[in-house]
Amino acid sequence: MFDKLEDLLVRYDELMKELQDPDVASDQNRFKKLMKEQSDLTPIVEAYKEYRNAKQNIEDSLTMLDEETDEEMKEMAKEELAESKKRVEEIEQQLKVLLLPKDPNDEKNVIVEIRAGAGGDEAALFAAEIYRMYAHYAERMHWKVEMMSVNENGIGGFKECAFMISGAGAYSRLKYESGVHRVQRVPETESGGRIHTSTVTVAIMPEAEDVDVEIDQNDIRIDVFRSSGNGGQSVNTTDSAVRLTHMPSGIVISCQDEKSQLKNKDKAMKLLRAKLYELELEKKQSEEAAYRKNQIGTGDRSEKIRTYNFPQGRVTDHRIKLTLHRLENILNGDLDEIIDSLVTADQTAKLANMNED
Template sequence: MFDKLEDLLIRYEEIIQELNDPGVINDQNKYRKLMKEQSDLSAIVDKYKEYKATKEAIDDSLKMLEEEKDEEMRELAKEELNDCKQRLIEIENDLKILLLPKDPNDEKNVIVEIRGGAGGDEAALFAAELFRMYSKYAESQRWKIDMINLNENGLGGFKEVVFMINGKGVYSRMKYESGVHRVQRIPVTESGGRIHTSTTTVAIMPEAEEVEVELDLNDCKFDVFRASGNGGQCVNTTDSAVRLTHIPTGIVISCQDEKSQLKNRDKALKVLRAKLYELELEKAHSAEAEARRSQVGTGDRSEKIRTYNFPQGRVTDHRIKLTLHRLDDILNGDLDEVIDSLTAADQAAKLSKMNESQ
């Protein structure tokens, strides 16, 4: 591990030198590439420098214990030594996590699909609440939301909502949200006051670049229609909405959020690329079934991942057996504690698997 860290430190220092080269500064493509590489390496290099400094502090404390006669100074050296040894263990663990293979999709934008499942209108109402939750979370992260398609049920609920989240590292945070979200509460429409259980499905798909997905437009059928629902005069009175059918897979995508038919067409193609990319990822995951078992679930739409229990004010994530009695905060977009816990559990599982193979 430390040979690799030394190599990364050398490479980091080389990048710093290259970035000061006028020839590189004038080559914008090379400059951007080096800046990204520097950004990717900075966290691990900083942590490795901290490791080396802590090792030096341990050596200094040991040297002091050998040479120092004053008992009070020796006690201080012992205390410093113990603190540094404990810190060194923590830094080594942090370095192992930083050296774990990164998900190549982590820095990508995502396309999110939320659909009401079992529970009819109540499931659609909860789908709207999940959309609000993710919108609030995106706002807290300074990410941008771009609507693609919305199918309302007339009661303020969403039968389906599709949107894009743009920002730095969106997939790395949002990828654990894929799956079935279950809600337990007394529906507004329930006169008897009984608690109902409904489900809503969330799919998180990394945005796919054109080079990552081979897409033949001859396999695509485009239909245009008049948009429905909220949207103003232009949206509702022109044939601006687009329905895209991918003939080989049977995937159908509707997009009606933009006034321009061309923009809706482009958005529909983005969603299709993401869906085709997700299909390729699923094939790869199936081929690496053993590796998948070592991870926290990040993609199976049929997996029940979380329960939102309103009478008890709790949220339970079933994958890591995490229960928080902070339902209102979480539905208001305060998702960091949940996502941080899922990330930590995923890293711990990968570390455990890595240690087993060594």
């Protein structure tokens, strides 16, 4: 590990010199690439420099203990030694985490797809609440939310919806949300006051660029049709809705939220690209099944990951056995405690895997 850190330190110094070169500054693509590399290395280099300082402090304290005769100074040296040893252990752990292989998708925007599962209208109402939870979280993170497609049930619920969240590190924070979200509560439609259990499926997909997945236009059938639902302003009076069918995979995407057929087609293509990219990732991940067996990572969408229990005001994440009695806050987008715990659990599992190897 320390040989690698020394190499990274050398590379960091090289980068700093390159970035000051006027020829590099005039080449925007190269400059951006080097800036990204420098930004990625900075936290590792800073932690390693602090580690080296703490190691030096240990040596200085030991020397002082050997040479010093004044008892008060010796006591100070002992305190400094204990503090530096503790700090060295902390930074070693921090460096191990920083050196874990990065998920190449972490900095990407995400496309979130929410579908009502078991529970009829109650599941659709909860799907709309889950959408609002992520929209509020995005707002807290200063990310942008753009609805791509939505199929409403007429009483304020979503049978399904897809939306994009754009912002730095969106995928790194939200990738743990894929899976089945379960709600337990008395539905408004229930006269007997019995608690019902309903489910919603969430899929988190990194936004895919053209370079991530190539789509042959000959593989796509495009149909245009008249939008349905709450339209007005010509949304449901012209053939602006678009349906894409990707023949090789059988994936069908419909978008009808925009008045413009071109905009609906653009959104549908983004969604199709993300779904095809996700299929590629799933295939790759299944090949790495042994490596992923202990990981939290991106959950299987059939896995029950979380329960929102209204009578008890609690939210439980089943993967890490975390229960929080702050249901209302969480549904209002206060997700950091859950996500931070998932990130920590995932890093711990990866470190354990590396130690096994």
